[in-house]
Amino acid sequence: VIGAKCSRCGADSSADVVLSVCSKCGGALLFGYDFVGISSVVPKSALEGRKDSFWKFVELLPVGSAEDIVSLGEAYTPVLEFSDARFTGGKSVFVKDDGRLPTGTFKARGLSVAVSRLRELGVRHVAVPSAGNAAGAVAAYAARAGLRASVFMPRDVPTANLKECVFLGADVYLVDGLIGDAAGIVKRLKDAVGWFDLSTSKQPYRFEGYKAISFELAEQFGWDLPENIVFPTGGGEGIVGLWKGFHELMELGWIKRVPRLVMVQSSGCAPLVKAFNYGQSEVKELWSHAETVAAGLRVPMPYASYLVLRALRETDGLAVAVDDVDIIVAMRAFFKGGVYACPEAAATLAAYRRLLDDRVLDADERSLLYVTGTALKYFDVMDINRTRIPVLRKDAASLSDVVA
């Protein structure tokens, strides 16, 4: 790492101190690296020989020493190919399943990096506003690292997120509002309590974990990435991370072409999709009455939205909002292929189908649907009709031998 630069005003910061947003303009900071130096020391062939975890790219991540890594076992997550008509109308599509990471979501990537570096820099207490999954990841990595964590979530957060944070030993607070209100509380109390604010896009560390998705994917696809990557988006850190990763891979000369990013939101809360499709440079107003089954997408006013929109435009990207009813249908389709996709992730399939129908995407191109988390955290709100499941007598002699 050679330093950090503001993505808005271009001001430079040292990477050796604890960083939040740009001290001049409040913009999001991004780390820069010495790519010429790195590619001479670690050619990509050397990396391929290391253990399959995004931490294999440690020279391209902002930790000072590999010994300071806080890990819960971030193995490469699988890429599966599906040729089932339920997915694609006949052509094949790729699915990457990040439900297999620690805490069951892709948030593990950003928080493994952030907690590692912050502990290395001497931070002892972190706080995060979250729609749910980031809070779980903060709580888990803080538990592993021996840091104190305070998490702030909307009071109607999915039960699994609330429970995991309690079990993991975090200081848990609910907020009578949405994630933006929680973010306000974390910001207001920062100096009084003395915690580090781990909010989305308000520090440069989490981006780096999502950046490493690009590296992982590039290796998994033999350094020739799929034409389209379909990614669900709440705060937008994943999109920014992927875009940053593509650029770094180009700088390193490890890939020859940048994929198109397809950002997906729920039509119940789609501020980034709206701003993108209206040609705006940032989200200017809070999305009112934000409501969707995909709790992670309920971010009515993302911080540093200008950066998310820039990332999307620079990859010749697309932005789509899908209805909750289509998200539910897509969850079922994923299950029928053996994949436990959370609603946020299922939104990618709903969007992909629409884009194929509308002939915006071509089924002959390689497309990857990014499953950001496991459906298991949503089981309490996914009902089944118990009355339709037969209860057999213990000595049943046929499948209709049910108890009265």
Next chain:
Amino acid sequence: VIGAKCSRCGADSSADVVLSVCSKCGGALLFGYDFVGISSVVPKSALEGRKDSFWKFVELLPVGSAEDIVSLGEAYTPVLEFSDARFTGGKSVFVKDDGRLPTGTFKARGLSVAVSRLRELGVRHVAVPSAGNAAGAVAAYAARAGLRASVFMPRDVPTANLKECVFLGADVYLVDGLIGDAAGIVKRLKDAVGWFDLSTSKQPYRFEGYKAISFELAEQFGWDLPENIVFPTGGGEGIVGLWKGFHELMELGWIKRVPRLVMVQSSGCAPLVKAFNYGQSEVKELWSHAETVAAGLRVPMPYASYLVLRALRETDGLAVAVDDVDIIVAMRAFFKGGVYACPEAAATLAAYRRLLDDRVLDADERSLLYVTGTALKYFDVMDINRTRIPVLRKDAASLSDVVA
């Protein structure tokens, strides 16, 4: 594969046909391999270069062609080291987290192998009696493979297991009894319905997936396995698989020493522990009033128990039963380390602590606690006290600024 042999009477069977139990004595069948041939074709150094999945050992698994593998992405699961006093009183212990496999449990291993081979042999419909997690894995791999699956579970099975089977598209039946009653139904209706009976130990395929745990662990530990492997046990297939794997690794000359297996059951259902500690060669009577929070351990009369007990004795093993209350405490301890361990898995920590206290195990030896599945499937029965979680006003100016 050079054939299958009965573990009781020694009769040989061909591996080229669909196999269940020994046609002569009903014993469990085990596959045999040409180890001399295999080790000359694929030295372990060649295997190390393959992608980290237990399928890298395909020459030592009973599929005819690698193209027939039914996979949902069975990456190596992480081994984490914990030196926290909450775990060990100061010394370190290893934890392997199989909650990260497809369907969230180690059952994915056995069922990935079994469904692959059975589909290769032309089977179109599989059935399984299960305490829960095996049913989920059968449903998932059958969905991926395009097979029909019928699953039979006790009517008080954990809700998550019931839901996943429904979502995955299996034919789901509850049984007014326990897993043994479900097994009876699958057996009785086998010929009438025409399904293949995938019951624990009643076919040689599932063992092979658990066998591969030994290979995976051996590579992860540099071919020098930990002295003790602590494993929770319901039907016992995992223990048999591990033991078989150790033997094969010795035959191949890839390891020099076999670890001790420590089998853990719940004191609410501990037929194997009882038989082992009474010096019996098999479980002779059904454990009555089987009841435990660890649903997967509720197997009152395991099939082929003689083989589980033999496997344990041949590794100079141990058998321990722990109380549910200690299981719950151990779940909390795992969470405080960032690991989501299901009750079955948490039982290993409860047992390990007891064996250290009793000076049966030595903390200076390397011990590995096997986390067989994720706690996420148990969240609906893991309560928190919501009244103790503060709900802050959205404009809160302090952490005591709660809503009325």
